Amino acid sequence: MRVPILKQGSYLIASIQSALSDYELLQLRDDLAAQVGRFRSRGVIVDVTVLDVMDSFAVRTLRAIAQIAHMRGAETVIVGIQPEVAFAMVQLGLALGDVETALDLEEGLALLELRTKQGGSHDGQS
Amino acid sequence: MANRKKREKLTRNLNPETGESRMPLPGLPIPESTAILLRELVSHLRENRTQLREEWVRRTTEAQLLTAMTKEEIFKEATAVYDNYVAVLETGSVEALEAYARDLSERIIPRGVETREVVGIVLLLRDVLARSLFKKYQTDLSLLNRVLDAYEPAANRIANTVAVGFVQERERIIRQQQEAIRELSTPVLQVRERLLILPIIGVIDPQRARQLTEQLLRGIRANRAKVVVIDITGVPAVDATVANHLVQTVDASRLMGATVIVTGLSSEIAQTLVTIGVDLTKMKTIGDLQGGIEEAERLLGYKVSMVMQPTDQLSAK
Amino acid sequence: MTAKAEIRIPIHTDSDIVTARQQGRALAQETGFNGSDLTVISTAISEVARNIVEHATSGEIILRAVNETPRPGLVVVARDNGPGIPDLSLAMQDGYSTGKGLGLGLPGSRRLMDEFEIVSEVGSGTTVTMKKWSR
Numbered sequence: 001m002r003v004p005i006l007k008q009g010s011y012l013i014a015s016i017q018s019a020l021s022d023y024e025l026l027q028l029r030d031d032l033a034a035q036v037g038r039f040r041s042r043g044v045i046v047d048v049t050v051l052d053v054m055d056s057f058a059v060r061t062l063r064a065i066a067q068i069a070h071m072r073g074a075e076t077v078i079v080g081i082q083p084e085v086a087f088a089m090v091q092l093g094l095a096l097g098d099v100e101t102a103l104d105l106e107e108g109l110a111l112l113e114l115r116t117k118q119g120g121s122h123d124g125q126s
Numbered sequence: 127m128a129n130r131k132k133r134e135k136l137t138r139n140l141n142p143e144t145g146e147s148r149m150p151l152p153g154l155p156i157p158e159s160t161a162i163l164l165r166e167l168v169s170h171l172r173e174n175r176t177q178l179r180e181e182w183v184r185r186t187t188e189a190q191l192l193t194a195m196t197k198e199e200i201f202k203e204a205t206a207v208y209d210n211y212v213a214v215l216e217t218g219s220v221e222a223l224e225a226y227a228r229d230l231s232e233r234i235i236p237r238g239v240e241t242r243e244v245v246g247i248v249l250l251l252r253d254v255l256a257r258s259l260f261k262k263y264q265t266d267l268s269l270l271n272r273v274l275d276a277y278e279p280a281a282n283r284i285a286n287t288v289a290v291g292f293v294q295e296r297e298r299i300i301r302q303q304q305e306a307i308r309e310l311s312t313p314v315l316q317v318r319e320r321l322l323i324l325p326i327i328g329v330i331d332p333q334r335a336r337q338l339t340e341q342l343l344r345g346i347r348a349n350r351a352k353v354v355v356i357d358i359t360g361v362p363a364v365d366a367t368v369a370n371h372l373v374q375t376v377d378a379s380r381l382m383g384a385t386v387i388v389t390g391l392s393s394e395i396a397q398t399l400v401t402i403g404v405d406l407t408k409m410k411t412i413g414d415l416q417g418g419i420e421e422a423e424r425l426l427g428y429k430v431s432m433v434m435q436p437t438d439q440l441s442a443k
Numbered sequence: 444m445t446a447k448a449e450i451r452i453p454i455h456t457d458s459d460i461v462t463a464r465q466q467g468r469a470l471a472q473e474t475g476f477n478g479s480d481l482t483v484i485s486t487a488i489s490e491v492a493r494n495i496v497e498h499a500t501s502g503e504i505i506l507r508a509v510n511e512t513p514r515p516g517l518v519v520v521a522r523d524n525g526p527g528i529p530d531l532s533l534a535m536q537d538g539y540s541t542g543k544g545l546g547l548g549l550p551g552s553r554r555l556m557d558e559f560e561i562v563s564e565v566g567s568g569t570t571v572t573m574k575k576w577s578r
Contacts, residue, residue: 019461019465021457021458052482053485053486053489056490056548057489081382083340083347083378083479084479084482086343086381087378087483090377093551094551101383107352340479
């Protein structure tokens with residue numbers, strides 16, 4: 001199941017619809033990398049609302065997505081991490097590092113607006 | 127000669143040191159003689175079902191057990207228990223009985239039925255059935271002994287299964303209630319749109335800490351909170367475990383896109399945290415709750431200002 | 444009705460990881476775990492299942508509900524015939540704050556579960572046994 005990626009202005013929105021296997025996560029990474037380049041996007045949103053588990057591989061891949069996007073001039077925001085998932089992640093010791101997060105799509109877009117106005121640079125989460 | 131052989135076979139079911147009969151373990155084959163006796167037992171109990179059940183219900187009422195239930199209910203449950211009892215003797219398996227015991231417990235615990243009542247009625251049934259066996263086999267004492275040897279382990283197991291099932295269900299319900307009480311006593315407050323306050327008061331055990339975090343995170347989602355103020359003014363001591371929970375709570379809230387401000391951090395506690403190795407730069411800390419709320423409002427873009435002098439407002443119609 | 448059966452999930456590919464954690468979640472729910480614990484258990488299963496895929500050619504995850512004790516619990520056994528872990532103490536080192544660690548997700552899984560035991564022999568494989576009790 002390929003994750004659908006919507007283009008909204010200069011942003012890309014990837015909405016995960018169901019649990020993803022490792023392979024599908026890597027596919028998402030590659031798809032986003034390609035599209036950021038093709039459309040010269042300024043921002044990427046990955047919506048993980050539907051994911052009921054975020055394990056170390058998922059976190060590694062999301063960080064990789066943010067890194068690649070950043071190299072191509074786009075900021076990434078992960079949105080929709082659920083309460084139980086956030087809790088399990090911190091207990092497991094998984095950190096998203098510099099990658100920004102927001103509550104949902106609406107907040108994520110607002111954050112991207114803020115960040116891209118600032119010229120694409122940020123110093124971690126506020 | 128034949129009798130002695132039978133008896134020897136049965137004594138292997140007894141503990142060689144104490145002479146007590148062992149409970150038959152699931153899956154172990156019962157000696158043929160015991161199986162035959164049990165079969166006889168089962169048909170005797172089935173044949174006399176009506177009469178024995180009545181006697182049991184009568185004795186239950188006499189002993190003033192199950193007073194919370196109506197006569198019809200007692201009769202209905204008595205029938206089910208009796209049939210399950212006999213089924214265990216017949217099949218050797220307590221699975222159906224376990225399921226029934228749990229189901230029964232779920233129904234009667236809210237009615238106020240106590241453990242001693244449940245144990246009481248099962249023991250009464252055991253006694254009623256044992257006495258009926260005495261009556262039937264009283265002319266042949268050695269046969270009576272063998273019948274009781276066959277009956278006793280199974281009867282023990284049944285009493286145990288029902289009692290344990292009931293107690294476990296009670297404990298589960300008590301835990302649920304404790305959880306509900308804890309939830310009620312640790313409110314996550316929404317004071318403004320997008321702003322949550324979590325005042326923590328008292329000693330926090332790991333269970334409570336976990337619950338606080340879960341409640342806060344769910345609150346962030348429900349209220350779409352952008353800023354959370356966690357006030358620990360009311361927490362007397364912070365050890366490594368509590369500090370850890372606090373850090374986890376802050377991290378998890380940030381994963382949900384919320385900014386966390388920790389207030390009420392005395393210098394002693396701050397020192398403890400630093401000594402433990404907590405990176406205080408990861409969280410915003412402000413001395414007191416008021417200051418924390420003001421900072422939160424600032425972050426959210428609120429500006430609090432006086433519109434009129436308070437007295438004017440109060441006297442205005 | 445208690446299902447005392449064991450659930451065995453063969454682990455060969457990465458999609459088996461998803462299967463394992465989804466089955467784990469379902470069994471945990473049947474056993475009576477609450478929302479937060481369901482995620483915690485699924486995550487731990489995901490980590491150990493991933494270890495099997497990444498470090499051994501194949502293995503299996505065995506899930507078992509424990510109903511005899513006062514509080515029901517869940518046992519997860521992750522077994523593989525892989526190369527084994529030469530230095531267990533190193534593998535179990537907590538790399539949380541540094542973000543380092545061998546990426547085996549083992550110390551993390553240990554944090555998530557209530558009981559954790561690992562047996563590994565170079566050349567024979569690894570068996571991880573984890574348990575969580577409901578509250």
